Amino acid sequence: MRNKWLVVSLIVGLVGCGRQSASPPPPKEKPVPAGEIGSRLPDFTVDDLQGRRISSAELHGKVVLIDFWATWCQPCKNEMPGYQKLQDRYGLRGFAVVGFKFDTMMDTEDPIKFAKKIGVRYPLAVATDDVKRKFGGIEGLPTTMLYDRDGILRQKVIGFEYTETFEANLKPLL
Numbered sequence: 181m182r183n184k185w186l187v188v189s190l191i192v193g194l195v196g197c198g199r200q201s202a203s204p205p206p207p208k209e210k211p212v213p214a215g216e217i218g219s220r221l222p223d224f225t226v227d228d229l230q231g232r233r234i235s236s237a238e239l240h241g242k243v244v245l246i247d248f249w250a251t252w253c254q255p256c257k258n259e260m261p262g263y264q265k266l267q268d269r270y271g272l273r274g275f276a277v278v279g280f281k282f283d284t285m286m287d288t289e290d291p292i293k294f295a296k297k298i299g300v301r302y303p304l305a306v307a308t309d310d311v312k313r314k315f316g317g318i319e320g321l322p323t324t325m326l327y328d329r330d331g332i333l334r335q336k337v338i339g340f341e342y343t344e345t346f347e348a349n350l351k352p353l354l
Contacts, residue, residue, distance in 0.1 A: 212333075214313075214314060214315060214316035215315050215317060215333070216316060216333070217334065217335075218332060219333045220333070221236055221244060221246075221327045221333070222236065222315060223237075223314070224314055225237075226305040226306070226308070226311060228303045228305045229281070229291055229304045229305060229306070230292070232303070234278060234305055239276055239278070241329055242276045243270075243275045243276070243329055243350060243354055244275075244326070245263060245276070245277045245278075245324065245325070245326050245350070246277075246278055246315065246326075247279045247280070247324050247325075248282060248312075248315075248318050248321060248324070249279055249281060249282065250282040250283075251287040251288045251289050251294045252285055252288045253282075253322060255321070255322055257294075257298060258340065259322055259341070259343070260279065260300050261298050262343025263277050263279075263300070264277070264301060264302060266343065266346065266347060266350065267301075267302050270354060274329065274354060275354065276302075277302040277303075278303050278305070279302060279304040279305070280304075280305055280306070280307035280311055280312075281306050281307060283306055283307065291304065292304075319338055320339060322337075322339065322340065323336070323337070324337045324341060326350060334349065334353065335349050
């Protein structure tokens, strides 16, 4: 009787060796398209309007607000001073703002003078076609994107939004 159980156990064991797991392997996560909630802050290196180098590598580990704007965009002009206030208030806690100026239409005034007039001191650079593509394409102005410390896009707004709304979404990420 004992030999019979040994033979049965051996056969069952050998039969089971050739089988694959009944559950399929976990699906690979598809990357989230650039500019969509859950996508990553893209790699970029540009020179700002003052000629200083700005790189996404410098932003790693920070909460980052990216703002696409233009001098001829009135809602942009209304939003940007609020972003500067957020930079002033939360910059020491790991918050950064970068503005990308659209160049699809002629500027209504010198962009450096424009920024100074509205009190903006955070880095501003031209939104090249490559930068626009890396951020998933820009559908309208202003476009504002809020990334967490891991570089994941948590909020995206096309059009005007009140500073208080961004601040409410920013605070839990700090």
